Amino acid sequence: MTLSLRALTKSYAGRLALADVGVELPAGGYTCLMGASGSGKTTLLRIVAGLERQDRGSVLLDGRPLDDLPAERRPVHTLFQDYALFPHLGAADNVAFAPRLLGVRGPELTARVRALLADVGLDMSFETRRPAAMSGGEQQRLALARALAGEPRWLLLDEPLAALDRPLRAGLRRLLRAVTRRRGLGCLHVTHDPEEALALADRLLVFGDGRLLASGAPAELYAAPPSLAVARLLGEVTPEPGGDGWLRPEHLRLCPPDRPPLQDMSLGTYPNRHVLSDMSQESLSVPLPSEPARASGTVGAVACLGDRWEVEVEIGGRVHLSRIGGAPACAPGQAVVVAWDPARVLRFAGQPA
Ligand SMILES: Nc1ncnc2c1ncn2[C@@H]1O[C@H](COP(=O)(O)OP(=O)(O)OP(=O)(O)O)[C@@H](O)[C@H]1O
Known part of the structure; x- marks a missing residue:
């Protein structure tokens, strides 16, 4: 499903956080958002998720406006840096939550949950384990399985790997790429890490002061950035x-x-x-x-x-x-x-x- 952002504008207390941002993101594409702190990346993600309301502009999926849909009815799922798992539920019940809401029950539910856990590299020994008894990397794998369980059309990722150390980040980055590409799932991923953006994205959006400074294929923007600010965000x-x-x-x-x-x-x-x-x-x-x-x-x-x-x-x-x-x-x-x-x-x- 093509995600269209049209002239999105948002201010907080008279200060522009997003200024007239417009872009078309094709179905199944992996887009990374980069930019200095405070440049509007999270605001954009929250508007697409329905957690924030824009002052002007529109968000559309395959041409259908999402603007009046509440967050829980949008076909998107947000993956946060802090995992946002249900702490009182074991791994299997965390993953089963969304399919249960969709009416899936019994052996079909069990099979689906096991397949999702296996997809993210968590074996059956994790099924009853609560998030507090899992490492950061395992919790983020579980958060990914839970995100996929709701069968979203787009996955929104707000620095999901930032809390992990470097080797874990690299492993999860590869997992994210493999799992989302296999499903043809569109992704909008905020990151500060140029290596992460260059490795994951087939399209990069670079923000500065709420404006879209550059948009294009990561390797092309790295080789021929349109400004010094964009060049520096992507590497020294x-x-x-x-x-x-x-x-x-x-x-x-x-x-x-x-x-x-x-x-x-x-x-x-x-x-x-x-x-x-x-x-x-x-x-x-x-x-x-x-x-x-x-x-x-x-x-x-x-x-x-x-x-x-x-x-x-x-x-x-x-x-x-x-x-x-x-x-x-x-x-x-x-x-x-x-x-x-x-x-x-x-x-x-x-x-x-
Ligand atoms: N709820 C809010 N109330 C007031 N100002 C806000 C609010 N949310 C964001 N802002 C402001 O809007 C601007 C953009 O914030 P945003 O969080 O989107 O930036 P960001 O690019 O995601 O930054 P970071 O990389 O540090 O997470 C900032 O100046 C921020 O202070």
């Missing part, structure tokens, strides 16, 4: 050495200062490209062109980020960031050359680095 940017543009840290490569451009045989997937030999032990997947832009600098701090390394390079009194795939063969204080593809430079009118 670092000034272009000696220029007035910006670069993503993974596009700034480190090279030994004394070597001319040469054929780097370690880049097996790009055998015909002439690149600068880079100083990381593992080659990056981002190739350089045959004539990269270059600048000389001095290595500052070097940090291991787990799966990547981050190197600060000082050039002309400014610090630039380079993120590479392996441990760099350089130490603080060492002279380096940084190289980058001029085509990767991000430029924003009126926002020079």
Whole structure:
């Protein structure tokens, strides 16, 4: 069911929380909402859920206005960060709640509840367990099963993974994607985490001060953001050495200062490209062109980020960031050359680095 948001506007005490937001979201699509704190994301979700009333504009499902339907009659379900489970019910009864309201009973209800629990990776040992006796990740799995049990047309997710630690978040993110795609369920998901948004969404809406700043495919917005604010929400940017543009840290490569451009045989997937030999032990997947832009600098701090390394390079009194795939063969204080593809430079009118 296509979800249409038309010119949604909402103020609190004379202050605009949402200003004229309009977008069409196709059935089965996964849309992530990003934006600075207070930019109106939760307000939008609450309006779609029927928990808040807009001042102007309309919410439609397949062309049918939802505006006069109370929250409990809208074909949507909201998944919150704090799970919002029934604390006095065991897992199976939490999941059975919505199907019971729909008149499902007996063996059919039991089978449906078991299938839903299995779908989210909770086995039969959880059936009678109350939420208080479950971990945060298990509670969020249960909340997802309960959400699916009501067979909503759209799932609204307000930072559902924010309270979980990083490995759990990654696992649940994959579960969310698999379960919702399998069902063709439309999702509207608020998140602060660019990695989460880039991994889950096939469409990204970026908000600032209640306005829709950008809308598009996540990878395209990451590569070509329309403004510095959008670029920064999706990942770090670092000034272009000696220029007035910006670069993503993974596009700034480190090279030994004394070597001319040469054929780097370690880049097996790009055998015909002439690149600068880079100083990381593992080659990056981002190739350089045959004539990269270059600048000389001095290595500052070097940090291991787990799966990547981050190197600060000082050039002309400014610090630039380079993120590479392996441990760099350089130490603080060492002279380096940084190289980058001029085509990767991000430029924003009126926002020079
Ligand atoms: N019930 C309310 N009463 C008064 N002001 C509110 C209310 N709800 C939200 N606001 C204000 O509306 C604006 C948008 O809030 P909203 O919660 O939608 O932002 P958000 O983008 O979800 O922020 P966060 O990322 O911090 O959750 C903020 O300025 C907020 O203070």
